[in-house]
Amino acid sequence: MESKTFLVVDDSATIRQLLTLTLRKYNGGGQLKIIEATDGREALEKVRMAHYDLVLTDIKMPNMDGLEFVHKVRTELENTTLPIIIISTKGEEEDVAKGMAMGATAYLTKPVSAPKLLETIGRILGQGGQVVS
Amino acid sequence: VGFTSNELLDILAKSEDLADLLRRSREAASDLVRENEELKSRLDALERRDDPNARGEAAEESGELARRRQENERLRAELMALDSEYRRFAHRCIEVEAQNEALANLYVANCQLHTSLEPEGVAHAIQDIVEGLIGASQWALFERDAETGDLVLKAGEGVASRFPTGRIRGDEGPEGRAVQSGRPLIGGSGIEDEQVALLPLTAGGERVGLIAIYRMLAHKRNGYSPIDYELLNLLSGQAANALASSRLFAARLRTVQPI
Numbered sequence: 001m002e003s004k005t006f007l008v009v010d011d012s013a014t015i016r017q018l019l020t021l022t023l024r025k026y027n028g029g030g031q032l033k034i035i036e037a038t039d040g041r042e043a044l045e046k047v048r049m050a051h052y053d054l055v056l057t058d059i060k061m062p063n064m065d066g067l068e069f070v071h072k073v074r075t076e077l078e079n080t081t082l083p084i085i086i087i088s089t090k091g092e093e094e095d096v097a098k099g100m101a102m103g104a105t106a107y108l109t110k111p112v113s114a115p116k117l118l119e120t121i122g123r124i125l126g127q128g129g130q131v132v133s
Numbered sequence: 134v135g136f137t138s139n140e141l142l143d144i145l146a147k148s149e150d151l152a153d154l155l156r157r158s159r160e161a162a163s164d165l166v167r168e169n170e171e172l173k174s175r176l177d178a179l180e181r182r183d184d185p186n187a188r189g190e191a192a193e194e195s196g197e198l199a200r201r202r203q204e205n206e207r208l209r210a211e212l213m214a215l216d217s218e219y220r221r222f223a224h225r226c227i228e229v230e231a232q233n234e235a236l237a238n239l240y241v242a243n244c245q246l247h248t249s250l251e252p253e254g255v256a257h258a259i260q261d262i263v264e265g266l267i268g269a270s271q272w273a274l275f276e277r278d279a280e281t282g283d284l285v286l287k288a289g290e291g292v293a294s295r296f297p298t299g300r301i302r303g304d305e306g307p308e309g310r311a312v313q314s315g316r317p318l319i320g321g322s323g324i325e326d327e328q329v330a331l332l333p334l335t336a337g338g339e340r341v342g343l344i345a346i347y348r349m350l351a352h353k354r355n356g357y358s359p360i361d362y363e364l365l366n367l368l369s370g371q372a373a374n375a376l377a378s379s380r381l382f383a384a385r386l387r388t389v390q391p392i
């Protein structure tokens with residue numbers, strides 16, 4: 001099974017832990033490495049330095065928010081293929097539109113259910129990953 | 134042979150008409166033969182039906198057909214039973230999956246509530262649970278001032294205008310009444326889009342504060358889900374202990390540091 005590395009970006013330890021628990025169901029929990037970052041700046045540095053198959057990011061974070069992070073990945077790093085899922089409490093239509101305009105691949109609202117998250121990841125990564133849900 | 138050219142042309146035209154008539158007659162004859170054969174074959178079939186042996190065979194076949202029909206009905210009933218069992222099983226799987234998710238939420242929330250020994254850290258964990266797991270957009274965390282009994286706003290979102298002084302009297306409003314009664318109050322406030330949950334925080338028999346939720350995020354405005362109730366229950370019990378412990382620890386630090 002192909003190994004994958006996901007980056008989870010959220011300033012809340014609770015949300016990071018919960019997302020990590022959920023993501024372990026992806027690929028049956030095997031061959032999946034989960035790296036954490038607490039804000040956009042740290043995440044941008046990590047994306048600059050290493051390859052990730054998927055990024056899950058919050059919006060409201062200190063230092064650099066999720067929208068700026070997504071924008072910088074797409075423009076500064078010129079990485080247009082990295083799938084980035086925004087997971088935010090901001091769920092109004094304009095928030096979603098803004099996130100997608102910045103270059104997000106998908107936009108989910110908190111609290112996100114495990115099946116919904118896994119289904120979205122499965123859809124984005126295609127047949128490459130089995131979704132155990 | 135004595136025909137004029139006009140007579141010859143006339144004969145030629147007639148011979149062509151004749152050839153055409155002949156061709157059409159041949160086609161008609163051929164159709165008649167085919168029809169005849171079909172009729173013969175039907176007649177044979179009708180004669181066979183009158184044959185006593187054929188009648189026996191037909192009866193046997195009809196019996197077999199009935200048996201198969203019966204078997205088919207039995208299999209169909211079995212299939213329906215299996216389908217219903219499968220649906221029941223699938224439904225149970227979804228229930229178990231939802232329970233797992235709820236347990237994971239509770240486990241993580243509980244862990245985070247007790248991770249920090251600082252009141253700010255506990256308040257941050259409460260914020261994560263209330264906003265990120267329950268989905269509140271307007272909420273407040275009050276600590277009860279042990280001396281005055283007032284409720285002091287410690288953390289929250291979207292409630293600055295509701296509590297401009299950052300403090301309410303201990304016997305004031307639904308918040309004060311909830312703390313005094315020690316009983317959680319969950320339900321509509323009568324105001325559109327408001328889903329109020331007032332959770333008094335009690336640790337060691339002492340009222341230490343209150344978590345108040347007033348409004349949920351847009352996509353959660355259809356009310357609290359079962360897991361939300363579990364999380365609210367967890368908060369009313371564990372958040373109080375975590376807050377009380379962190380306050381005791383902070384007080385202890387304050388007394389130890391000068392020494």
